[in-house]
Each structure stands twice: as structure tokens, then as C-alpha cells.
Amino acid sequence: MTAHQPPPAVAEYDAVVLAGGAARRLGGADKPGVRVGGRALLDRVLAACADARATVVVADPRPTARPVTWAREEPPGGGPVAALDAGLRHTTAEDVVVLSADLPFLGEMTVRRLLGALRTSGADGVLLTDADHRDQPLVAAYRASALRRELAACAAESGGATGLPLRRLTAGLELTRVPDAVASFDCDTWDDIATARARIREHGHVLDEWISAVKDELGIDLDVDTGLLLDLARDAAHGVARPAAPLTTFLVGYAAARAGGGPEAVAEASRKAAALAVRWAEESAAAEPDAAEDAAPDTRPDAG
Template sequence: MGTYAAVVLAGGAARRMGGVDKPARPVGGRPMRDRVLAAVTDAASRVLVGPVDVVPPGVRVTREDPPGGGPVAAMAAGLALLDPGTTVVALLAADLPLLTRAAVGELLLHLDSDSATAPPAPTAGTVVSSAVVSSAVVSSAVVSSAVVSSAVGAGPGESGGGRRPDGACFVDADGRRQSLCGVWRVAALRAGLDRLAAERGGSLAGAPVRALLAGLVVREVPWSGDGPPPWFDCDTDEDVRRAEEWAR
């Protein structure tokens, strides 16, 4: 896979933690957002979207409009800072303390892999999937995983062997898509943002991620590598305690 950028979303309200600055909470002695940024140090550019004063060198900071406007508004703010030639971006929540460079690398390889295994074109509103076992060499380690390609809300002719995936993201053990632990084609995201803004009268505040990704071809990747799941996010104090145990 070629050069990519990374946008890390750190503007959530953390209501289940009493409104604390969740991404600043340490896991393994480092703030969660710094651990996420460390997983994408090989990115051509890194953007953090959220209220933060100190970031690692080279990281650009911006805020969503309005502040607290949700992940889709934050995505739009982050994408606006990318270099014009950027074609692929990793979209990552800032509360993924177990994310690794190898995991991001696996997603990039799946995004760039042959889409000939994608399912036939579905009818509108359907989800079609197929599992394809593949191996990828990531950071000199061989990682095997099942790749699931799906088109959500796609119309006839929008999926299938002739269309490459617009994004690749991990899914958890129950098959739930972890959209903010994925890599995406910038053009597809920008088209989705323009469409969603038009549908919502120009505002992206409060827009759901599912609505943004509707119609995109997404390659869903179950994690089967060594170590804890990279998609594990910390929404509660108990989640942080679990992440601490894994990070030891």
C-alpha cells in the first residue's frame, strides 16, 4: 500500500466516564491518544481532532464544527487538513490504546487487495458478504485473517468484482463493524460527506457514521493476529482496567 494519512478523533463527550478527557487517560503509562498516534507514526501526515494542548511533534490539531458535533463533523474537519494528493486515510478513535502499527498495516493491505472476491451486486438495502482467507506479511510478521467484503445500501452495479473496496475496517467477535478503526479512500469519504451535508441542510453536526458510510463497499476484517484486539475501545472505567491488563 502506498502513502496514507491518519486522522484521530478525540472530541467525544465521555459521558460514561463523567465527562473526563477520556483520550488523555493513561494506559500502560501513556495517554490513549498518544498510543493511537504512535500506531500511525509511518503516516505521511497525522491530524488530531479534539480539544488538546500538547501533542507529539508533527501532529496537526483542529476542532470539529461545532465543537462536540460528533464523529462525522470531526472527520470533515480532519480531512480538510490533509494534503490535496492524499488518497487513503486511517480514521481512528482516540480511545484505542491497543492499536498497533501491524494492525493498521493489515487494514491497508486489505484495502489494496484484489477486490475480485467481492460478492455479486446486491439489491438496495441488502448486505452481502463472503469470507476469503488470506495472509499478509506485516512488519515482518505473518498475520492470517478472514476478509469479508460487503456493500451496505448499495444499488445494482455498485458492488462486485469490478469495484474495489472504499474502505477496510475491523469487526469484533460478534460481527459488529468498528468503523473508527479502519482505513478509507479519501475520495469516497468526501463524496459521502458532501451527500450527507446536502441531505441535512449543510450541517454535519450529530450525523451518524452509518449514514456517512451508506453505499460504500467495505471490507470487514476479523482480527486473528497475536495479542489483544486492536479495535478494543475504552468507553468505561472497566474498559480502561481491561486495557491496562492487556498492555502489561
């Protein structure tokens, strides 16, 4: 497994997450709270925009893994344009990421890719397109000034934002499109939920998904070199004993916390433990011939 590399830093931005839909195709279920990989869909999206300066969720308040600002369109259920208008009122950054709350495969790298494209394109917004080449305006980064301009124009023309479709808003924007069939995948039906749950358990995804879920559950916001930890666990298991692997990684975490935490503390504690495991294995290998010689019967003629 390759080591986890944190995504490059980006300039400040705000995020608006729309989470107040009726979820009719899910039978009215609480879609933002549906769990995929042990985490609520809303929490998965919030993790993807965790480095936003401010995150506004347009919905009724609920417990979330990360602190957010809550907003609501008036009247509630007024549609995505009205919800976006309500959320945007709580933002101040010039760049705004706009997301729906049902994106199980959205990651931090995709958010940063959208923002990077926005800052180099000169467009009003950058959005993803899905597997069928359809625009996904709720997986996008926009210039807030352009959104406010078009929101005001739409409201003036229609007497308000309630009930307006998103395509009415985006029609007036200059947009750049980025194809991404995975990150744009949204969960509208129970079949979509089942597909998402199955995919994250595939071999190539399950470990990263599990680590992300554990960090959210424990309230840990820490990027570490998972490859280094896996190598350490392997060395401890092979060079000492299989139960040494989980116990050693636990002790590394404890030592790193005592040293102040952070990726550097984890890496240093891992280095020390890995070196010890190698020395242990070398000693064991060197002792084995001696042990075999001691155990062998003495067959010399004058023995005894």
C-alpha cells in the same frame, strides 16, 4: 523472545484521529489523556500511525508525544461525522486511516494491514469488526475520494454534517471487513480501562509494552532487535556478574549513539559486547580447574 521485526513499508497515507468526544460513560473524564501502560490513549494511537505522511487530530490542542495537525469541527461537539469532515479537510493523500483516540491495543501492523487490504480489495474502505462482529468505522482505512463523496451527499441531504451518526456515512460506502477483537477494543468505560491496564501487564505483552512506553517517553523512534539485546544481557549476567547486564546494555546504547544511531549500530555494538561476554565466560571456565587445583592440599607422601 523472538526478535522484533518492523512491519513492511506501505505507500503514503494520511491519518485522521477523532479525539474530541464528551466521554460521558467515563463521567466526562479526559479520555484521550487517560493513561494505559504509562502512556496516554491518544499517544498510543498516534504511535500506531506514526508513518502517516500527515496526522490530523480533531480535538482541542494538547501536548502529544508526536507532532500533529489540530482541527476542530464547528460547532465543537458536532459528532463523529462532522469531526471527520473537519479532519479530512487537512489531508491530501488518497488513502486515509481514520481512528478513534481510545484504542489501547491498536498497533502499527494493524494499520498497515488495513491499508494493504484497501489497496488490494477495490472497496471504498476496510474496517475492523469487534468481538461481537460489529463494524468499527473508526478503526479503518478509506479512499479519501469516497469519503468526500459521501460526506457531501450526507451534508446535502441533511443540511450539514452536525449530529449525523457514522452509520449514515458508511451506509453509502462499499466496505471490506476484517475481524480483530483485540485491535478494535476501545475504552468507553472505566471497566474497559481496567481491562486494558491488566492485559498489557500479562507476561506475553509486558516487555513490548514497556519498551514502547520508554521509547515514547524518551522521544526515541528506533526499531531494534530486542531478542539480541536480551541475549546480550543474559550472557553478561551469566558470564560476568548479574550487575553487568544493565550496565552492558547501557554501554551498547551509548556506543550505538556515538556511531550515528540506528538499528545497525545497535546490532554491531551488541555483537561486539556479546562476543566479549562469551570470551570472558570461556576464560572463567578455563581458570576454574586451575584455581581448584591450587587450593587443594598436597597429599603426596614426600610433600613438605
